[in-house]
Amino acid sequence: MSQAPPSEPVGVIVSVDPDRYAQTVDAARRVGLAVTGEQPVLGSLSGTIAEDRIPTLEALDGVESVDRERIIRLPPPDSPIQ
Template sequence: MSESSQSAPVGVILAVDPDRFAEVAEALRRAGLTVTSEQPILGALSGTVPEDGIPALEAVDGVESVDRERTIQLPPPDSPIQ
């Protein structure tokens, strides 16, 4: 029953210590992050996590920031200027 009460997954983008990238990425996976993209040189990861799991990601040593993904819809090129 606990699985049905789990919050919906949300997309997140994380900035981590690039010098410890592999170590921090593994700790984030253990904390519940499903990694969808890695940029080790930049020290950035993106992925999904249940919404109530975001505090656990923020608590991982080596994580500098956790931001929710945002979707922005631009109007079509032929639409009138607003």
């Protein structure tokens, strides 16, 4: 029986209950979130986590929402289409 390969990490933005920020960040790290940025005043943090771990992250007490990062590429200013 072979195991499925681990899913690729994806970037996420996590909205957190500001009153439980520190505890929620610690719990998020324990479930596999590699934190890349913390914004405690805004009640959010960013990081990467395996795609298949997102439901576990969403279920944590204190997590209000989890959104995947989106990369938007704009053409250079001198390109013909703007």
